[in-house]
Amino acid sequence: MIADTATVINALRLGGRHLPPGIPIPLFVAFSFLDLLAFAILVGGAIALRRESAWHKRLMLLGTIFVLDAALARFISVYTSWHLDPSIARDALVLLCVAIDTWRYRGLHPAFIAGGLLVFVADPFAQWVAVLPVWARFCAWLG
Numbered sequence: 001m002i003a004d005t006a007t008v009i010n011a012l013r014l015g016g017r018h019l020p021p022g023i024p025i026p027l028f029v030a031f032s033f034l035d036l037l038a039f040a041i042l043v044g045g046a047i048a049l050r051r052e053s054a055w056h057k058r059l060m061l062l063g064t065i066f067v068l069d070a071a072l073a074r075f076i077s078v079y080t081s082w083h084l085d086p087s088i089a090r091d092a093l094v095l096l097c098v099a100i101d102t103w104r105y106r107g108l109h110p111a112f113i114a115g116g117l118l119v120f121v122a123d124p125f126a127q128w129v130a131v132l133p134v135w136a137r138f139c140a141w142l143g
Contacts, residue, residue, distance in 0.1 A: 008032040012143050026139045030126040038122045039066050042115055058101070058111035065093050066119055087123050094119050 011018040012029060019028055046059035072086035098112045129135050 004036050005033070008036075009142055012139070015143075024130070025143070026136050027127065027130040029139050029142065030130040030135060031123070034122055034126040034129065035066065035069070038118050039063055041118060042066060045115070054109060055111045058109055059115050061097060062094065062112075062115040062119055065090060065097070066122075068093070091120060 008029065012025060019025065023031075042059050042063035046056045046063060049055040049059065068090055069086045072089045076082055076084055076086060076089065094116055098108070098116060101112065102108045
């Protein structure tokens with residue numbers, strides 16, 4: 001997590017082609033930091049519940065899917081002609097896993113409710129945070 005945070009800060013300070021094109025700096029920083037936080041919550045919860053295998057495996061799956069945005073963006077842009085936001089593809093993968101697991105075990109597991117909600121609210125929350133004046137000042141301070 002420390003290396004990821006440092007990478008985001010260095011990309012912010014270097015600017016230019018080190019940042020994703022078309023994304024304002026406050027939004028990039030909000031997505032990056034809140035995604036790291038959500039990943040830490042999912043994986044930390046999975047580690048804390050490692051003796052509860054049903055919870056552990058579902059939270060680890062959600063944590064793994066959660067960090068696929070960059071890989072999905074590259075895959076979509078190179079191998080398809082789609083103009084699809086990678087977070088939509090990520091959310092679709094989560095829904096697919098939830099649907100398969102629910103069908104297989106004849107019920108929705110609470111780990112998918114808690115973890116799935118975290119996955120689905122992370123991006124809208126980051127978009128809300130990114131427009132706050134205090135966040136813009138924080139990003140300027142980082143840069």
